[in-house]
Amino acid sequence: MKALVFLLTLVFLSLQYRLWIGDGSIANVVSLHGKMKKQQEENGRLKTRNRFLAAEVDALKHGLDGIEARARTQMGMIKNGETFYMIVED
Secondary structure, eight states, X not given: OHHHHHXXXXXXXHHHHHHHTSTXXXXXXXXXXXXXXXXXXXXXXXXXXXXXXXXXXXXXXXXXXXXXXXXXXXXXXXXXXXXXXXXXXX
16 A cells, blocks of 8 residues: 555656656746747747838839939939038037
């Protein structure tokens, strides 16, 4: 009888170990949920960025307005006949 109680106690403790400390434990699951939430937020941010870049690529492929805007903002180019004014603040 004592051997059976000892065996059942040992089985119970091993199951408790797996529940609280081992793989698939409660702490491990909570940690994984936190990591999953952070990854989903990062994926949402990257999806928004990808949509913006896809729209920019489409504008560059299908029209001169996108190319002109990029040349003006990134390269500082101006059209023929335009006058460039630089405003310097104190």
